[in-house]
Amino acid sequence: MFISNAFAQAAAPAGTPESGLMQFLPIIAMFVVLYFVMIRPQMKRQKEHKAMVEALAKGDEIATSGGLIGKVTKVGDSVLSVELAAGVEVQLQRHAVVQVLPKGTVK
Incomplete structure (x- = not known):
């Protein structure tokens, strides 16, 4: 009554x-x-990067994501031992390696 019809x-x-x-x-x-x-x-x-990290071997000279440069002394499954200077050795995770340097870079 009060509402009108709505047509579609x-x-x-x-x-x-x-x-x-x-x-x-x-x-x-x-x-x-x-x-x-x-x-x-x-x-x-x-x-x-994965191929480079898997190919790391003892004696490789590397640069890390933290800016450290050294020579690989031991290679483990997920950890590397890196010699930074004479008598100074640190352990790094493999994925921290950014670059493999040419031989003779580290003195």
């Missing part, structure tokens, strides 16, 4: 399936670019 409006015409894909195309393109610019190079660096 005609539904808006549905877009074509191509228009829905076109809306998501920029987002998909951003993820593809993100993969090739950020994710893939990072995975490559991780693989190279």
Whole structure:
């Protein structure tokens, strides 16, 4: 009585399936670019670092993430003994090694 009848409006015409894909195309393109610019190079660096750390051997000269430079004296499963100077030997975790230096760098 006091409330008037409500009539449904005609539904808006549905877009074509191509228009829905076109809306998501920029987002998909951003993820593809993100993969090739950020994710893939990072995975490559991780693989190279893992191979370098696994290849460490006694006598290698290394630089650590803390800035220490020394010669590997003992190699364990997860720990290295590194001689920093004559009579000064420290133990480091393998993943702390950042770079293998050329022979003759450490005196």
